[in-house]
Amino acid sequence: MIPMLKRIFRTGILTEPLPEGAATPAAELDRLQDEIVRILGRALTIREVDAGSCNGCELEIHALNNPYYNLEGRGIKFVASPRHADMLLVTGPVTKNMENALRIAYDCTPDPKLVVAVGDCGCGCGVAGELSGPNYASCGAIENVVPVDVRVPGCPPTPLALLQGILAAVRR
Amino acid sequence: MKLLDEAIEFTSQPGVGAPVWRGHAEDGIELHAFAAAVRRADGRMAAIWGEDRRPHGAGFRLHCVFGLNEGHAWVSLDLPAANPVYPDLADVFSAANRMQRATRDMVGIATAGGDQRPWLRHGAWPADWYPLRHDAGPGEGFPNAPSDYDFVRVGGEGAHEIPVGPIHAGIIEPGHFRFSVIGEKVLRLEQRLGYQHKGVERRFIGMDVAQGARLVGRISGDSTCAYAWAYAVAVESAAGIEVPQRALALRALMLERERIANHLGDLGALGNDAALAFGLTQFMRLKEDWLRMSDRLFGHRFMMDRIVPGGVTTDLDAAALAEMVEQCDTIGRDVKELRAIYDEHPGLQDRFLTTGAIDADLARELSLSGMGARATGMLLDGRAWRQGYEPPAPYKALGVRPITDDRGDVAARVAVRFGEIFESLRLLRALAVGLPTGPVRVDCAPTAGSGLGVVEGWRGEVLVGVELGADGRIARCHPHDPSWQAWPALEHAVMKDIVPDFPLINKSFNLSYTGADL
Structure with a gap:
């Protein structure tokens, strides 16, 4: 136990200021948390759906929970069921074999809901988007299957880009 | 012969x-x-x-x-x-x-004869239509009909089924698991995969080799370097091209960085699945440091598109190499400290030991490769010398020590990951010190031919077979992920354990869905 506590103490708090926006990161953070509370009355909950990605996007979505980005500390958390979610964070391209499952997850998410399309494949743009367009096994971009509010391109998008995308969706 | x-x-x-x-x-x-x-x-x-x-x-x-x-x-x-x-x-x-x-x-x-159930075809195209036949046509516009799958049923008093997926409870890829259980005890697990099937093999047909390199690097994002290298070997062999020694060393450097990045992430997640959130936080921090260094060195956190037929696209100077070696020392010290904490944590060891065990006989029977096989004690590593086998350059000059553990359980797969991090850190230092001079890329303009590349990725053996047409374009490309062989090993590993141990056992293998679904 003591080595663990020592390590926690020595590691300290690594969380970095939020990107872009207001001059002082602290003010920005307060504003964001106020906004989330004003709109939702509680934490923002996200259900991640991999509808056919190469798992590159998932690696970066995982990174959002590391202590540098500290997503949960900012009042945003991932949940296990779409029924508990305010937002679907979807990676693609949407395979035909996942088309139905994605529609069901979308229908299960209570209104008002937000959908963020993640990655070049999910947004149908860039090099990867070109490589993963519709074919016999794929519906292509996420917007071809469910309505999309915000797009976060990148192959894969960096954790910062993902954070900005999630914030952009909340501010809509 | x-x-x-x-x-x-x-x-x-x-x-x-x-x-x-x-x-x-x-x-x-x-x-x-x-x-x-x-x-x-x-x-x-x-x-x-x-x-x-x-x-x-x-x-x-x-x-x-x-x-x-x-x-x-x-x-x-x-x-x-x-x-x-x-x-x-x-x-x-x-x-x-x-x-x-x-x-x-x-x-x-x-x-x-044999098992005739479909595997990748669920219901999106008809049974008598085959996407890789040259006269198949585009194949769009088929109704996406839901399909039933003939799972093996377990009978008897008290036996029931738990269906899981395709969408799982975490941030993971989709797949379906059908557990047959009595109480908490798992009698049988049957997987149905193919949900990630996006027609990758069909997309390869007609691509030039440069486009193919970008696509092969996106088959499994966590193994992008392994796939890109195996593909490059296949194309270079077909084209009869010799790659500069410096390029080979840089490829190995990227592959070992990829191995460490994934092992760091997995060790954190394994701690988390046994309720030690401390482990997740600490390892995710180290992984982030590691990925940021990869970004500084190669301009991409996962080093996508850096290995191409003919060589590599990015060179490292002495200052970059020194910075990398310095970080290897820091991360090595941190991982050593964390290993001691993991080893001495009774709660963690209680969950790891004897959980999800397979033995070497089963690993051989299932043709298992890579980390999962080495965690049953098998001395199987494509980077290391063994009796009768000479590893490819640059590994043959590095004397890679394969890390094994014969327990075959979650604890063994954790121990192998720790051991491989230290060994890969040693390889990175050796590669940085002995990096050959010279160019890092030669022209690659292939004509007709074929080749097979085999690379020991972090998960196991990645193979890519390539057939080029007379115009130098890809006529057929088949990438093969080690997960094909390892998924059935997971079915065996979970038997006789309890349902709540499944996430831990699953994570200890951390298999790719997209790599095998294509």
Whole structure:
């Protein structure tokens, strides 16, 4: 136990200021948390759906929970069921074999809901988007299957880009 | 030359990649006999794929790759256009089962008898339409009909089923698991995969080799370097190109960075799955530091598109290498400290020890490769010397020590990951110090030819087989993920354990869905 506590103490708090926006990161953070509370009355909950990605996007979505980005500390958390979610964070391209499952997850998410399309494949743009367009096994971009509010391109998008995308969706 | 005293005549594949011998079986009986001989010699079924050669006035071609002690035997078998059927190899290698079913779904060449359930085809296209046939047409506009799957049923009093997926509870890829349980005890797990199938093999057809390199790097994002390297070896072998030594060393440097990045993430997640959130936080922090360094060195956190046919796109200068080595020292110290904490944590060890165990006999039977196999005590690592096997450059000069642990449980897979991090850190230092001088890339303008690349990725053996047409474009490309063989190992590992241990056991393998679904 003591080595663990020592390590926690020595590691300290690594969380970095939020990107872009207001001059002082602290003010920005307060504003964001106020906004989330004003709109939702509680934490923002996200259900991640991999509808056919190469798992590159998932690696970066995982990174959002590391202590540098500290997503949960900012009042945003991932949940296990779409029924508990305010937002679907979807990676693609949407395979035909996942088309139905994605529609069901979308229908299960209570209104008002937000959908963020993640990655070049999910947004149908860039090099990867070109490589993963519709074919016999794929519906292509996420917007071809469910309505999309915000797009976060990148192959894969960096954790910062993902954070900005999630914030952009909340501010809509 | 002959292998294993069998009838098939083999020739050695040119190039600097892992040793590959190519041969052609006269008929299905010869192929089946060779497979049986490989099995008797404790060899492995490495990959199976099919090819439509009717545009060349021939029929279909079946490709089988076997892993032998000395290297890989790539055997092809021609099948008539009218009745493309071959003997079922699943009675020799159970690993052949899903690969054969996928080959039937994709190309329409089938086994005589054996398991005929579809694998990659769920309901998005009809059973008599095959996406990799040259006359298949675009295949869009089929109704996406929901399909039923014939799971094996477990009967008896108190037995019931728990269906899980395709969408799982975490931030993970989709797949379906069907547990048959009594109380908490798992009697049987049957996987149904293919949800990630996005028609990758079909997309390769007609691409130039540069485009193909970008696509192959996006088959499994966590193994982008392994795939890009295996693909590059295959294309370079087909084109008869020699890659500069500095490029080979930089490829190994990227591959080892990829291995460490994934092991760091997995060690954190494994702590978390046993309720030690401290482990997740600490390792995710180290992984983030590691990825940021990869970004500084190569301009991409996962080093996508940095390994290309002909060499690598990014060179490192002395300052960058020094910075990298310095970080290796820091991360090494941190991981050592965390290993001591993991080793001495009673709660964690209680969850890890004896959970999800498989043994070396089963690993051999399932043709398992990579980290999962080494965690049963098997000395199988494509980067390391073993009796009769010479590893490819630059590994043959590095003296890689394969990390093994014969317990076969979650604890063993954790221990192998720790050991491999330290060994890869040593390799990174050795590569940085001894980096050869010279160019990092040569021109690669291939014409017709074919080749097979084999690379020891962090998960296991990644293979890429490439066939180039007369115009130098890709006629067929088959990438093979080690997860094909490891998924059935997970089915075995979870038996007799309890349902709540499944996430931990699953994570200890951390298999790729997209790599095997394509």
